[in-house]
Amino acid sequence: MDFRHEWKHEISYLDLLTLRQRLRAVAQADPHAVDGKYLIRSLYFDTPSDRALREKLDGVSRREKFRIRYYNGDTSVIHLEKKSKLGGLGNKQSAPLSVPETSALLQGGLSWMTDSGRPLVRELYSKIRTQQLRPRTIVEYTREPYVCPAGNVRVTLDYDIRIGLSCEDFLNPGITIPAGDAPIILEVKWDSFLPSVIHDAIQLEGRHTSSFSKYAQCRVYG
Numbered sequence: 001m002d003f004r005h006e007w008k009h010e011i012s013y014l015d016l017l018t019l020r021q022r023l024r025a026v027a028q029a030d031p032h033a034v035d036g037k038y039l040i041r042s043l044y045f046d047t048p049s050d051r052a053l054r055e056k057l058d059g060v061s062r063r064e065k066f067r068i069r070y071y072n073g074d075t076s077v078i079h080l081e082k083k084s085k086l087g088g089l090g091n092k093q094s095a096p097l098s099v100p101e102t103s104a105l106l107q108g109g110l111s112w113m114t115d116s117g118r119p120l121v122r123e124l125y126s127k128i129r130t131q132q133l134r135p136r137t138i139v140e141y142t143r144e145p146y147v148c149p150a151g152n153v154r155v156t157l158d159y160d161i162r163i164g165l166s167c168e169d170f171l172n173p174g175i176t177i178p179a180g181d182a183p184i185i186l187e188v189k190w191d192s193f194l195p196s197v198i199h200d201a202i203q204l205e206g207r208h209t210s211s212f213s214k215y216a217q218c219r220v221y222g
Helices: 013-026 051-058 099-106 119-131 196-201 214-219
Strands: 004-011 038-046 062-071 074-086 089-097 134-148 153-164 176-178 184-190
Touching: 004 013, 013 134, 013 153, 013 184, 013 196, 038 051, 051 062, 074 099, 074 119, 089 099, 089 119
Parallel strands: none
Antiparallel strands: 004 089, 004 184, 038 062, 038 134, 062 074, 074 089, 134 153, 153 176, 153 184
């Protein structure tokens, strides 16, 4: 399993404007973005005892979480993802899901998972059975992404964080509401090294690495 370095910072709107100007000068816009951004909707899984949430809030070094995600309201491409953390390092594994599979999972239909040729699907099935993982929260936000080939760097600005109150509505449009006074999040990911030009561009006075979690922010509501 390959891990990447990850930094996360809470920033202000003024910081966002400053970083946007700097990043446009030293990095490239993500070619997959539409008008420089895209909308992300994720459905997070957790146990009845909120294991993933508690481990995040307690700062447990080695932890994992499962989620389902799609972009820009387009349900023709849906992914099951497992996010693993080890200190300041992160890894993401992904497997495609169809709309019928996702709908079945939202309704508790699991029989299709046992014969899946996708190891990640079978792993989720196993943990649904053994750990009682279940859908807990819908999180939606706008992401402004920048990339730099050197170091395989990805810098994202996430804002307008919203929540869906009913997990069964995950595939339905227009079901989210603002998630309170959520901050703007700067996230930086890279492989073996972070180029100095990017390091310098993201420096903000008084900002430090944060453990902010969009999942934890939205769990305040249920």
